[in-house]
Amino acid sequence: NKFNKRMVIYETSDQATLSSRDAVYFLLVHLCTKISEVSFRIKMPLDDFGTRCSVLLATGVGLASATGYGLYKYLANYWDNQPPQKWRQVGELADLYIYPIKSCGAIRVSHMDCTIIGPKLGLLRDRIFMVTRTDGTYICARTFPKLLLIQPSFDEQYEQMTLSAPGMPDIIVPVADLFSVDPVKAWVWGQPVTATDCSEELARWISRFVLNEESGLRLVFYPLDIPTRPVRERQHVKLTARDTGALHNSTSFMLLTEASVGDLNRRLQKPVTAQQFRPNFVVKGPGAFEEDDWKWIKIGETVYRNVKPCNRCSVITVDPETGIRSNENEPMKTLKTFRMKPGLETPVMGMQMGIRTEGTVRLGNAVYVGY
Incomplete structure:
Protein backbone atom coordinates (compact mmCIF):
# COMPACT_ATOMS: atom_id res chain seq x y z
CA ASN A 1 0.00 0.00 0.00
CA LYS A 2 2.83 2.42 0.81
CA PHE A 3 4.39 1.61 -2.56
CA ASN A 4 1.15 2.14 -4.42
CA LYS A 5 0.43 5.43 -2.65
CA ARG A 6 3.90 6.75 -3.34
CA MET A 7 3.75 5.78 -7.02
CA VAL A 8 0.37 7.49 -7.38
CA ILE A 9 1.86 10.66 -5.91
CA TYR A 10 4.70 10.56 -8.41
CA GLU A 11 2.46 9.80 -11.39
CA THR A 12 -0.06 12.55 -10.62
CA SER A 13 2.30 15.30 -9.51
CA ASP A 14 2.76 18.34 -11.76
CA GLN A 15 6.52 17.86 -11.86
CA ALA A 16 7.86 14.32 -12.12
CA THR A 17 10.66 13.90 -9.57
CA LEU A 18 11.12 10.15 -9.49
CA SER A 19 14.70 9.20 -10.36
CA SER A 20 15.50 6.00 -12.22
CA ARG A 21 17.22 4.67 -9.09
CA ASP A 22 14.07 5.29 -7.04
CA ALA A 23 11.96 3.59 -9.69
CA VAL A 24 14.16 0.48 -9.68
CA TYR A 25 14.15 0.39 -5.89
CA PHE A 26 10.38 0.71 -5.58
CA LEU A 27 9.68 -1.88 -8.24
CA LEU A 28 12.11 -4.40 -6.76
CA VAL A 29 10.56 -3.93 -3.32
CA HIS A 30 7.16 -4.42 -4.90
CA LEU A 31 8.39 -7.58 -6.65
CA CYS A 32 9.77 -9.08 -3.45
CA THR A 33 6.57 -8.25 -1.58
CA LYS A 34 4.44 -9.93 -4.22
CA ILE A 35 6.64 -13.05 -4.29
CA SER A 36 6.37 -13.32 -0.50
CA GLU A 37 2.60 -12.93 -0.62
CA VAL A 38 2.29 -15.65 -3.24
CA SER A 39 4.57 -18.04 -1.35
CA PHE A 40 2.51 -17.79 1.83
CA ARG A 41 -0.76 -18.24 -0.02
CA ILE A 42 0.23 -21.44 -1.85
CA LYS A 43 -1.60 -24.30 -0.15
CA MET A 44 0.40 -27.55 -0.44
CA PRO A 45 1.41 -30.39 1.86
CA LEU A 46 4.53 -29.62 3.89
CA ASP A 47 6.26 -32.80 2.69
CA ASP A 48 5.87 -31.80 -0.97
CA PHE A 49 8.98 -29.65 -0.70
CA GLY A 50 10.14 -30.08 -4.31
CA THR A 51 6.79 -29.09 -5.74
CA ARG A 52 6.63 -26.03 -3.50
CA CYS A 53 10.10 -24.90 -4.57
CA SER A 54 9.24 -25.34 -8.25
CA VAL A 55 6.05 -23.34 -7.90
CA LEU A 56 7.77 -20.59 -5.93
CA LEU A 57 10.58 -20.41 -8.48
CA ALA A 58 8.16 -20.27 -11.40
CA THR A 59 6.09 -17.64 -9.61
CA GLY A 60 9.17 -15.56 -8.88
CA VAL A 61 10.40 -15.77 -12.47
CA GLY A 62 6.97 -14.83 -13.80
CA LEU A 63 6.59 -11.90 -11.47
CA ALA A 64 10.13 -10.77 -12.17
CA SER A 65 9.47 -10.84 -15.92
CA ALA A 66 6.22 -8.94 -15.57
CA THR A 67 7.78 -6.41 -13.22
CA GLY A 68 10.81 -6.06 -15.46
CA TYR A 69 8.56 -5.22 -18.39
CA GLY A 70 6.60 -2.81 -16.24
CA LEU A 71 9.85 -1.20 -15.11
CA TYR A 72 10.99 -0.87 -18.72
CA LYS A 73 7.72 0.74 -19.78
CA TYR A 74 7.66 3.08 -16.79
CA LEU A 75 11.26 4.24 -17.22
CA ALA A 76 10.85 4.59 -21.00
CA ASN A 77 7.81 6.79 -20.48
CA TYR A 78 9.52 8.70 -17.68
CA TRP A 79 12.62 9.54 -19.69
CA ASP A 80 10.55 10.28 -22.80
CA ASN A 81 8.79 13.00 -20.82
CA GLN A 82 11.93 14.67 -19.46
CA PRO A 83 13.05 17.85 -21.29
CA PRO A 84 16.34 17.37 -23.14
CA GLN A 85 19.65 18.87 -22.10
CA LYS A 86 20.70 19.90 -25.61
CA TRP A 87 18.91 22.41 -27.82
CA ARG A 88 19.47 23.90 -31.26
Whole structure:
Protein backbone atom coordinates (compact mmCIF):
# COMPACT_ATOMS: atom_id res chain seq x y z
CA ASN A 1 0.00 0.00 0.00
CA LYS A 2 2.83 2.42 0.81
CA PHE A 3 4.39 1.61 -2.56
CA ASN A 4 1.15 2.14 -4.42
CA LYS A 5 0.43 5.43 -2.65
CA ARG A 6 3.90 6.75 -3.34
CA MET A 7 3.75 5.78 -7.02
CA VAL A 8 0.37 7.49 -7.38
CA ILE A 9 1.86 10.66 -5.91
CA TYR A 10 4.70 10.56 -8.41
CA GLU A 11 2.46 9.80 -11.39
CA THR A 12 -0.06 12.55 -10.62
CA SER A 13 2.30 15.30 -9.51
CA ASP A 14 2.76 18.34 -11.76
CA GLN A 15 6.52 17.86 -11.86
CA ALA A 16 7.86 14.32 -12.12
CA THR A 17 10.66 13.90 -9.57
CA LEU A 18 11.12 10.15 -9.49
CA SER A 19 14.70 9.20 -10.36
CA SER A 20 15.50 6.00 -12.22
CA ARG A 21 17.22 4.67 -9.09
CA ASP A 22 14.07 5.29 -7.04
CA ALA A 23 11.96 3.59 -9.69
CA VAL A 24 14.16 0.48 -9.68
CA TYR A 25 14.15 0.39 -5.89
CA PHE A 26 10.38 0.71 -5.58
CA LEU A 27 9.68 -1.88 -8.24
CA LEU A 28 12.11 -4.40 -6.76
CA VAL A 29 10.56 -3.93 -3.32
CA HIS A 30 7.16 -4.42 -4.90
CA LEU A 31 8.39 -7.58 -6.65
CA CYS A 32 9.77 -9.08 -3.45
CA THR A 33 6.57 -8.25 -1.58
CA LYS A 34 4.44 -9.93 -4.22
CA ILE A 35 6.64 -13.05 -4.29
CA SER A 36 6.37 -13.32 -0.50
CA GLU A 37 2.60 -12.93 -0.62
CA VAL A 38 2.29 -15.65 -3.24
CA SER A 39 4.57 -18.04 -1.35
CA PHE A 40 2.51 -17.79 1.83
CA ARG A 41 -0.76 -18.24 -0.02
CA ILE A 42 0.23 -21.44 -1.85
CA LYS A 43 -1.60 -24.30 -0.15
CA MET A 44 0.40 -27.55 -0.44
CA PRO A 45 1.41 -30.39 1.86
CA LEU A 46 4.53 -29.62 3.89
CA ASP A 47 6.26 -32.80 2.69
CA ASP A 48 5.87 -31.80 -0.97
CA PHE A 49 8.98 -29.65 -0.70
CA GLY A 50 10.14 -30.08 -4.31
CA THR A 51 6.79 -29.09 -5.74
CA ARG A 52 6.63 -26.03 -3.50
CA CYS A 53 10.10 -24.90 -4.57
CA SER A 54 9.24 -25.34 -8.25
CA VAL A 55 6.05 -23.34 -7.90
CA LEU A 56 7.77 -20.59 -5.93
CA LEU A 57 10.58 -20.41 -8.48
CA ALA A 58 8.16 -20.27 -11.40
CA THR A 59 6.09 -17.64 -9.61
CA GLY A 60 9.17 -15.56 -8.88
CA VAL A 61 10.40 -15.77 -12.47
CA GLY A 62 6.97 -14.83 -13.80
CA LEU A 63 6.59 -11.90 -11.47
CA ALA A 64 10.13 -10.77 -12.17
CA SER A 65 9.47 -10.84 -15.92
CA ALA A 66 6.22 -8.94 -15.57
CA THR A 67 7.78 -6.41 -13.22
CA GLY A 68 10.81 -6.06 -15.46
CA TYR A 69 8.56 -5.22 -18.39
CA GLY A 70 6.60 -2.81 -16.24
CA LEU A 71 9.85 -1.20 -15.11
CA TYR A 72 10.99 -0.87 -18.72
CA LYS A 73 7.72 0.74 -19.78
CA TYR A 74 7.66 3.08 -16.79
CA LEU A 75 11.26 4.24 -17.22
CA ALA A 76 10.85 4.59 -21.00
CA ASN A 77 7.81 6.79 -20.48
CA TYR A 78 9.52 8.70 -17.68
CA TRP A 79 12.62 9.54 -19.69
CA ASP A 80 10.55 10.28 -22.80
CA ASN A 81 8.79 13.00 -20.82
CA GLN A 82 11.93 14.67 -19.46
CA PRO A 83 13.05 17.85 -21.29
CA PRO A 84 16.34 17.37 -23.14
CA GLN A 85 19.65 18.87 -22.10
CA LYS A 86 20.70 19.90 -25.61
CA TRP A 87 18.91 22.41 -27.82
CA ARG A 88 19.47 23.90 -31.26
CA GLN A 89 18.01 27.16 -32.51
CA VAL A 90 15.65 26.77 -35.47
CA GLY A 91 14.09 30.23 -35.77
CA GLU A 92 12.38 33.04 -33.90
CA LEU A 93 8.89 34.20 -32.96
CA ALA A 94 7.33 36.26 -35.74
CA ASP A 95 3.80 36.59 -34.32
CA LEU A 96 1.92 35.98 -31.07
CA TYR A 97 -1.87 35.69 -30.85
CA ILE A 98 -4.45 35.24 -28.11
CA TYR A 99 -8.05 34.30 -28.94
CA PRO A 100 -10.22 35.27 -25.96
CA ILE A 101 -13.40 33.82 -27.51
CA LYS A 102 -13.52 30.47 -29.30
CA SER A 103 -14.13 30.97 -33.04
CA CYS A 104 -13.89 34.78 -32.78
CA GLY A 105 -11.18 37.29 -33.67
CA ALA A 106 -7.57 37.27 -32.47
CA ILE A 107 -5.61 39.82 -30.47
CA ARG A 108 -2.01 40.21 -31.60
CA VAL A 109 0.34 40.81 -28.67
CA SER A 110 4.03 41.60 -28.25
CA HIS A 111 4.46 39.28 -25.29
CA MET A 112 2.40 36.90 -23.16
CA ASP A 113 2.59 34.70 -20.11
CA CYS A 114 2.35 31.02 -20.95
CA THR A 115 0.64 28.96 -18.27
CA ILE A 116 -1.04 25.60 -17.81
CA ILE A 117 -4.38 27.22 -18.69
CA GLY A 118 -2.93 28.74 -21.89
CA PRO A 119 -1.58 32.11 -23.06
CA LYS A 120 -2.58 35.10 -20.92
CA LEU A 121 -1.97 38.77 -20.16
CA GLY A 122 -3.77 39.89 -17.03
CA LEU A 123 -7.42 38.93 -17.54
CA LEU A 124 -6.86 38.45 -21.27
CA ARG A 125 -6.67 34.69 -21.63
CA ASP A 126 -6.86 32.31 -24.57
CA ARG A 127 -10.19 30.57 -25.35
CA ILE A 128 -11.64 31.67 -22.02
CA PHE A 129 -15.01 32.63 -23.52
CA MET A 130 -17.28 30.75 -25.90
CA VAL A 131 -20.65 31.22 -27.55
CA THR A 132 -23.27 28.59 -26.71
CA ARG A 133 -26.86 27.79 -27.47
CA THR A 134 -29.32 28.33 -24.65
CA ASP A 135 -28.83 24.69 -23.57
CA GLY A 136 -25.09 25.25 -23.03
CA THR A 137 -23.72 23.45 -26.12
CA TYR A 138 -21.05 25.53 -27.80
CA ILE A 139 -21.19 26.74 -31.38
CA CYS A 140 -18.28 27.55 -33.66
CA ALA A 141 -17.40 29.14 -36.99
CA ARG A 142 -17.86 25.88 -38.84
CA THR A 143 -21.61 26.36 -38.54
CA PHE A 144 -21.72 30.11 -37.90
CA PRO A 145 -18.85 31.74 -39.86
CA LYS A 146 -19.99 35.24 -38.80
CA LEU A 147 -18.45 34.51 -35.40
CA LEU A 148 -15.03 35.21 -36.91
CA LEU A 149 -16.07 38.83 -37.45
CA ILE A 150 -16.57 39.44 -33.72
CA GLN A 151 -13.41 41.28 -32.70
CA PRO A 152 -12.45 41.42 -29.02
CA SER A 153 -10.08 44.03 -27.64
CA PHE A 154 -8.72 44.80 -24.17
CA ASP A 155 -7.71 47.97 -22.35
CA GLU A 156 -4.05 48.70 -21.60
CA GLN A 157 -4.29 47.00 -18.20
CA TYR A 158 -5.84 43.88 -19.76
CA GLU A 159 -8.76 44.05 -17.33
CA GLN A 160 -11.78 44.92 -19.51
CA MET A 161 -12.84 43.45 -22.85
CA THR A 162 -14.77 45.25 -25.60
CA LEU A 163 -16.53 43.44 -28.45
CA SER A 164 -16.95 44.95 -31.91
CA ALA A 165 -18.72 43.58 -35.00
CA PRO A 166 -19.89 45.02 -38.35
CA GLY A 167 -23.14 46.94 -37.96
CA MET A 168 -23.19 46.53 -34.17
CA PRO A 169 -22.48 49.01 -31.36
CA ASP A 170 -19.47 48.13 -29.24
CA ILE A 171 -20.26 46.36 -25.99
CA ILE A 172 -18.15 46.03 -22.84
CA VAL A 173 -17.54 42.73 -21.03
CA PRO A 174 -16.65 43.29 -17.33
CA VAL A 175 -14.31 40.31 -17.09
CA ALA A 176 -13.37 40.72 -13.41
CA ASP A 177 -17.02 40.44 -12.36
CA LEU A 178 -17.49 37.08 -14.08
CA PHE A 179 -15.41 35.10 -11.57
CA SER A 180 -18.08 35.47 -8.88
CA VAL A 181 -21.17 34.73 -11.00
CA ASP A 182 -23.12 31.53 -10.31
CA PRO A 183 -22.06 28.66 -12.62
CA VAL A 184 -24.15 27.47 -15.56
CA LYS A 185 -24.14 24.25 -17.57
CA ALA A 186 -21.92 24.24 -20.66
CA TRP A 187 -20.26 21.61 -22.86
CA VAL A 188 -17.27 21.41 -25.20
CA TRP A 189 -17.38 18.40 -27.52
CA GLY A 190 -19.84 16.72 -25.18
CA GLN A 191 -17.62 17.26 -22.14
CA PRO A 192 -19.09 19.35 -19.28
CA VAL A 193 -17.10 22.44 -18.37
CA THR A 194 -17.27 24.95 -15.55
CA ALA A 195 -18.68 28.23 -16.87
CA THR A 196 -20.43 31.42 -15.83
CA ASP A 197 -22.94 33.35 -17.95
CA CYS A 198 -21.86 36.82 -19.05
CA SER A 199 -25.25 38.63 -19.06
CA GLU A 200 -28.59 38.98 -20.81
CA GLU A 201 -27.32 42.10 -22.56
CA LEU A 202 -24.37 40.23 -24.08
CA ALA A 203 -26.63 37.30 -25.01
CA ARG A 204 -28.88 39.68 -26.99
CA TRP A 205 -25.87 41.32 -28.66
CA ILE A 206 -24.44 37.97 -29.78
CA SER A 207 -27.85 36.65 -30.91
CA ARG A 208 -28.62 39.78 -32.92
CA PHE A 209 -25.32 39.68 -34.78
CA VAL A 210 -25.06 35.94 -35.45
CA LEU A 211 -28.74 34.93 -35.75
CA ASN A 212 -30.49 38.23 -36.47
CA GLU A 213 -32.74 37.35 -33.54
CA GLU A 214 -33.24 38.64 -30.01
CA SER A 215 -32.28 35.37 -28.32
CA GLY A 216 -30.90 31.91 -28.95
CA LEU A 217 -27.22 32.32 -28.03
CA ARG A 218 -25.25 33.02 -24.84
CA LEU A 219 -21.69 34.11 -24.06
CA VAL A 220 -20.09 32.11 -21.25
CA PHE A 221 -16.80 32.42 -19.37
CA TYR A 222 -14.34 29.88 -17.89
CA PRO A 223 -13.45 31.16 -14.37
CA LEU A 224 -10.78 28.62 -13.34
CA ASP A 225 -6.98 28.76 -13.54
CA ILE A 226 -6.45 25.05 -14.25
CA PRO A 227 -7.69 22.60 -16.89
CA THR A 228 -10.51 20.33 -15.71
CA ARG A 229 -11.41 18.17 -18.71
CA PRO A 230 -10.04 14.67 -19.39
CA VAL A 231 -8.29 13.87 -22.65
CA ARG A 232 -10.82 13.40 -25.44
CA GLU A 233 -8.48 12.23 -28.24
CA ARG A 234 -7.00 9.20 -26.53
CA GLN A 235 -5.15 8.00 -29.62
CA HIS A 236 -2.55 10.72 -28.96
CA VAL A 237 -0.65 9.10 -26.08
CA LYS A 238 1.49 12.16 -25.30
CA LEU A 239 -1.60 14.32 -24.73
CA THR A 240 -2.43 14.59 -21.02
CA ALA A 241 -5.27 16.14 -19.03
CA ARG A 242 -2.99 19.01 -17.99
CA ASP A 243 -2.72 20.00 -21.67
CA THR A 244 -6.43 20.52 -22.36
CA GLY A 245 -6.47 24.20 -21.36
CA ALA A 246 -9.59 26.26 -20.67
CA LEU A 247 -12.22 25.87 -23.41
CA HIS A 248 -9.77 24.64 -26.05
CA ASN A 249 -10.62 21.77 -28.38
CA SER A 250 -7.44 19.79 -27.66
CA THR A 251 -4.52 21.75 -26.21
CA SER A 252 -3.79 25.23 -24.93
CA PHE A 253 -0.98 26.05 -27.41
CA MET A 254 -0.68 25.78 -31.21
CA LEU A 255 2.40 26.55 -33.29
CA LEU A 256 2.74 27.14 -37.03
CA THR A 257 5.69 28.17 -39.20
CA GLU A 258 5.76 30.84 -41.90
CA ALA A 259 7.41 28.40 -44.30
CA SER A 260 4.55 25.91 -43.97
CA VAL A 261 2.03 28.61 -44.88
CA GLY A 262 4.28 29.68 -47.76
CA ASP A 263 4.53 26.13 -49.09
CA LEU A 264 0.74 25.81 -49.03
CA ASN A 265 0.28 29.18 -50.76
CA ARG A 266 2.47 28.08 -53.66
CA ARG A 267 -0.13 25.39 -54.32
CA LEU A 268 -3.15 27.71 -54.06
CA GLN A 269 -4.63 30.13 -56.57
CA LYS A 270 -5.72 32.44 -53.74
CA PRO A 271 -3.16 32.67 -50.91
CA VAL A 272 -4.10 32.47 -47.24
CA THR A 273 -2.51 33.91 -44.11
CA ALA A 274 -1.37 32.18 -40.94
CA GLN A 275 -4.42 33.71 -39.23
CA GLN A 276 -6.66 31.34 -41.16
CA PHE A 277 -5.20 28.53 -39.00
CA ARG A 278 -5.54 30.38 -35.66
CA PRO A 279 -2.08 29.74 -34.16
CA ASN A 280 -0.73 31.16 -30.91
CA PHE A 281 2.87 31.08 -32.16
CA VAL A 282 4.06 31.83 -35.70
CA VAL A 283 7.73 30.96 -36.19
CA LYS A 284 10.01 32.17 -38.96
CA GLY A 285 13.21 30.40 -39.95
CA PRO A 286 12.50 26.65 -40.20
CA GLY A 287 11.73 24.93 -43.49
CA ALA A 288 8.20 23.99 -44.48
CA PHE A 289 6.58 21.44 -42.15
CA GLU A 290 9.77 20.84 -40.16
CA GLU A 291 7.62 21.32 -37.06
CA ASP A 292 6.04 17.90 -37.74
CA ASP A 293 9.17 16.23 -36.36
CA TRP A 294 9.88 18.47 -33.38
CA LYS A 295 9.57 16.74 -30.04
CA TRP A 296 10.53 19.43 -27.52
CA ILE A 297 10.35 23.20 -28.04
CA LYS A 298 11.85 26.01 -25.96
CA ILE A 299 10.82 29.65 -26.37
CA GLY A 300 12.02 32.32 -23.95
CA GLU A 301 11.47 30.96 -20.44
CA THR A 302 9.05 28.28 -21.56
CA VAL A 303 9.33 24.63 -22.58
CA TYR A 304 6.71 22.63 -24.50
CA ARG A 305 6.08 19.04 -25.56
CA ASN A 306 4.72 18.36 -29.04
CA VAL A 307 1.72 16.22 -28.07
CA LYS A 308 -0.21 15.92 -31.36
CA PRO A 309 -0.43 17.22 -34.91
CA CYS A 310 -3.09 19.87 -35.50
CA ASN A 311 -5.65 18.14 -37.70
CA ARG A 312 -7.87 20.67 -39.40
CA CYS A 313 -11.62 21.31 -39.59
CA SER A 314 -13.64 23.36 -42.05
CA VAL A 315 -13.06 26.62 -40.15
CA ILE A 316 -9.91 27.05 -42.26
CA THR A 317 -12.12 27.47 -45.34
CA VAL A 318 -13.60 30.69 -43.90
CA ASP A 319 -11.75 33.95 -44.57
CA PRO A 320 -11.29 35.55 -41.11
CA GLU A 321 -11.38 39.03 -42.67
CA THR A 322 -14.74 38.60 -44.41
CA GLY A 323 -16.43 35.67 -42.67
CA ILE A 324 -17.11 34.15 -46.11
CA ARG A 325 -16.54 30.45 -46.77
CA SER A 326 -14.53 29.38 -49.83
CA ASN A 327 -16.70 28.08 -52.68
CA GLU A 328 -13.79 25.83 -53.68
CA ASN A 329 -13.38 24.45 -50.13
CA GLU A 330 -9.86 25.86 -50.00
CA PRO A 331 -7.36 25.50 -48.47
CA MET A 332 -8.86 22.23 -47.16
CA LYS A 333 -9.08 20.73 -50.66
CA THR A 334 -5.40 21.31 -51.39
CA LEU A 335 -4.21 20.25 -47.93
CA LYS A 336 -5.93 16.90 -48.42
CA THR A 337 -3.68 16.21 -51.41
CA PHE A 338 -0.44 16.26 -49.44
CA ARG A 339 -0.99 16.70 -45.68
CA MET A 340 -2.96 13.61 -44.66
CA LYS A 341 -1.53 11.50 -41.83
CA PRO A 342 -2.25 7.86 -40.92
CA GLY A 343 -5.18 7.48 -38.54
CA LEU A 344 -6.53 10.99 -39.14
CA GLU A 345 -9.55 11.89 -41.25
CA THR A 346 -8.53 15.49 -41.96
CA PRO A 347 -5.21 17.07 -43.03
CA VAL A 348 -2.56 18.38 -40.65
CA MET A 349 -1.25 21.94 -40.45
CA GLY A 350 0.83 23.00 -37.43
CA MET A 351 1.31 21.25 -34.11
CA GLN A 352 -0.41 21.31 -30.75
CA MET A 353 1.72 21.54 -27.64
CA GLY A 354 1.50 20.95 -23.92
CA ILE A 355 3.43 23.32 -21.67
CA ARG A 356 6.03 21.79 -19.35
CA THR A 357 7.77 24.93 -18.03
CA GLU A 358 5.73 28.12 -17.59
CA GLY A 359 7.06 31.61 -18.24
CA THR A 360 6.94 34.65 -20.53
CA VAL A 361 7.57 34.79 -24.29
CA ARG A 362 8.13 37.83 -26.50
CA LEU A 363 8.18 38.62 -30.19
CA GLY A 364 11.66 37.96 -31.53
CA ASN A 365 12.46 35.27 -28.95
CA ALA A 366 14.66 32.52 -30.31
CA VAL A 367 12.91 29.19 -30.85
CA TYR A 368 14.86 26.05 -29.94
CA VAL A 369 14.21 22.38 -30.58
CA GLY A 370 15.41 19.74 -28.12
CA TYR A 371 17.28 16.62 -29.15
